[in-house]
């Protein structure tokens with residue numbers, strides 16, 4: 322097994338690069354405890370570590386779009402999406418936009434236009450459907466581009482297709498269990514980047530996936546495993562070609 326601490330940033334990024342960026346690819350990133358908890362006291366913060374933060378930020382460098390559910394914005398106090406100077410330089414050198422675009426999925430649109438997340442480096446995209454509350458949509462259109470996909474529910478495939486049509490083929494989901502559940506149900510997950518945190522969280526927290534049960538099962542292939550000196554493990558699983 323490869324040791325994370327022995328890898329340079331470029332070597333780490335290379336492990337997560339896709340062979341062809343022109344091919345649409347949706348990567349979901351999660352950290353979970355050994356006993357499967359997705360949060361502790363409502364936040365993922367207690368599950369992370371320096372090694373996890375490092376992998377998280379290197380994966381972000383590769384994204385055109387960072388996709389999140391409104392629940393993660395509300396509960397995590399999600400920061401505006403603005404990459405560090407080093408990350409921006411790396412991206413420009415790789416021919417990418419300086420910052421990825423944040424896309425927030427929501428049906429109820431219970432987000433305040435003054436939420437700091439709307440101060441991201443790039444104007445965020447709010448992904449919603451035609452039956453979401455029109456007054457909230459109008460208020461949020463002041464601070465985000467509103468992308469309406471679907472009549473009564475969000476059509477995630479249409480959203481991902483729209484990103485691709487704009488040249489944003491590489492989507493990183495940093496959303497929570499409901500978003501992963503929806504993406505799985507729509508069979509849109511090309512990759513799961515999973516961090517295993519070396520702790521037991523006990524009963525209470527949910528799994529990394531949630532929502533309406535579906536019958537879909539999708540086999541993934543293990544592409545890489547990394548071990549960190551703080552006992553965290555990092556798995557990269559991708560959809561079979």
Ligand SMILES: NC(=O)c1ccc[n+]([C@@H]2O[C@H](COP(=O)([O-])OP(=O)(O)OC[C@H]3O[C@@H](n4cnc5c(N)ncnc54)[C@H](OP(=O)(O)O)[C@@H]3O)[C@@H](O)[C@H]2O)c1
Pocket residue numbers: 350351352353358359360363364365366368389390391392393394396397426427428429430431474475477495496497498499500501503531
């Ligand atoms: N461990 C980790 O790596 C990790 C990562 C992210 C989050 N989390 C944790 O997950 C928890 C939040 O869970 P969550 O499931 O609420 O997060 P989430 O999936 O990011 O957000 C759920 C909300 O997003 C919107 N949404 C998601 N899928 C949708 C769809 N298909 N159509 C329309 N709207 C959709 C809905 O917003 P509206 O209600 O506005 O309609 C829904 O209520 C927090 O405790 C957070 O700490 C953990």
